[in-house]
Amino acid sequence: xxxxxxxxxxxxxxxxxxxxxxxxxxxxxxxxxxxxxxxxxxxxxxxxxxxxxxxxxxxxxxxxxxxxxxxxxxxxxxxxxxxxxxxxxxxxxxxxxxxxxxxxxxxxxxxxxxxxxxxxxxxxxxxx
Amino acid sequence: xxxxxxxxxxxxxxxxxxxxxxxxxxxxxxxxxxxxxxxxxxxxxxxxxxxxxxxxxxxxxxxxxxxxxxxxxxxxxxxxxxxxxxxxxxxxxxxxxxxxxxxxxxxxxxxxxxxxxxxxxxxxxxxxxxxxxxxxxxxxxxxxxxxxxxxxxxxxxxxxxxxxxxxxxxxxxxxxxxxxxxxxxxxxxxxxxxxxxxxxxxxxxxxxxxxxxxx
Numbered sequence: 001x002x003x004x005x006x007x008x009x010x011x012x013x014x015x016x017x018x019x020x021x022x023x024x025x026x027x028x029x030x031x032x033x034x035x036x037x038x039x040x041x042x043x044x045x046x047x048x049x050x051x052x053x054x055x056x057x058x059x060x061x062x063x064x065x066x067x068x069x070x071x072x073x074x075x076x077x078x079x080x081x082x083x084x085x086x087x088x089x090x091x092x093x094x095x096x097x098x099x100x101x102x103x104x105x106x107x108x109x110x111x112x113x114x115x116x117x118x119x120x121x122x123x124x125x126x127x128x
Numbered sequence: 129x130x131x132x133x134x135x136x137x138x139x140x141x142x143x144x145x146x147x148x149x150x151x152x153x154x155x156x157x158x159x160x161x162x163x164x165x166x167x168x169x170x171x172x173x174x175x176x177x178x179x180x181x182x183x184x185x186x187x188x189x190x191x192x193x194x195x196x197x198x199x200x201x202x203x204x205x206x207x208x209x210x211x212x213x214x215x216x217x218x219x220x221x222x223x224x225x226x227x228x229x230x231x232x233x234x235x236x237x238x239x240x241x242x243x244x245x246x247x248x249x250x251x252x253x254x255x256x257x258x259x260x261x262x263x264x265x266x267x268x269x270x271x272x273x274x275x276x277x278x279x280x281x282x283x284x285x286x287x288x289x290x291x292x293x294x295x296x297x298x299x300x301x302x303x304x305x306x307x308x309x310x311x312x313x314x315x316x317x318x319x320x321x322x323x324x325x326x327x328x329x330x331x332x333x334x335x336x337x338x339x340x341x342x343x
Binding site for chain 2: 033034035036037038039040048049050051053054074075078082085100101103104106109110112113116
């Protein structure tokens with residue numbers, strides 16, 4: 001991909017994220033029915049690690065951290081890391097020269113995937 | 129002399145003897161795989177072909193290096209991150225990444241049809257969301273949603289195998305790197321599995337490029 005094509009794609013991705021943020025602010029998932037249902041929950045009736053993530057993001061955008069944690073603590077915890085990752089990616093995409101995705105150490109990735117697995121198991125254990 | 133590998137009813141190659149030795153060393157080709165050349169009546173195990181012949185490594189890097197410069201590298205986001213973002217976005221990121229991979233595939237192999245299937249899958253998702261919202265608003269059950277869900281899965285699987293075929297074609301002909309992809313892994317893991325191989329391909333191409341730099 002050329003540098004101009006890469007910048008165009010990066011700007012398009014940012015615009016899409018802003019639009020998604022506006023959508024979540026204007027039409028919160030708790031009051032709107034058009035958000036797609038998680039296929040894992042719909043078919044298996046199990047909470048996947050991302051279940052409640054959209055609601056959690058909507059609550060975060062409204063500044064309600066406690067409610068966001070209630071819906072999906074993992075998404076809340078990972079949001080700053082994901083935001084930092086995409087911010088660095090965007091900055092690199094705007095620069096000239098070859099694009100490289102930011103690297104994350106393998107050990108950190110493995111730890112995150114293990115934590116997600118544990119989180120998924122824990123959230124599916126009945127509380128009573 | 130050029131050799132071809134027969135595996136699971138498919139043929140890969142051509143490879144030089146040096147390529148065979150290098151791919152055996154990297155694990156991409158197994159000693160138990162069968163190979164044949166133009167002059168052979170029946171395929172032989174790779175172990176019998178490469179035997180103990182020592183082949184200088186320098187000539188084998190010259191080919192891939194010169195080819196590696198003609199095609200753009202595949203997208204190189206770590207496969208673990210593709211999996212991670214896919215999980216926390218309930219698969220939406222994976223859908224977008226499917227399209228990114230297919231767009232790259234079209235750049236290196238314009239005849240690839242995977243992008244068409246992935247775009248159809250994404251459009252189907254939007255249609256399902258709209259129909260679901262309408263059904264929910266009208267408080268009715270729309271059976272078309274279930275049918276579209278099923279059709280979407282079929283289109284997605286076809287897209288994955290289309291991309292698999294394009295990748296194997298490209299990395300065994302235009303850029304011979306001995307790429308062999310598992311059908312089962314393609315079926316279940318799609319973009320994450322392809323990304324694992326993309327990371328490996330970029331690593332190998334980087335290595336070739338670095339080893340080709342004159343000291």
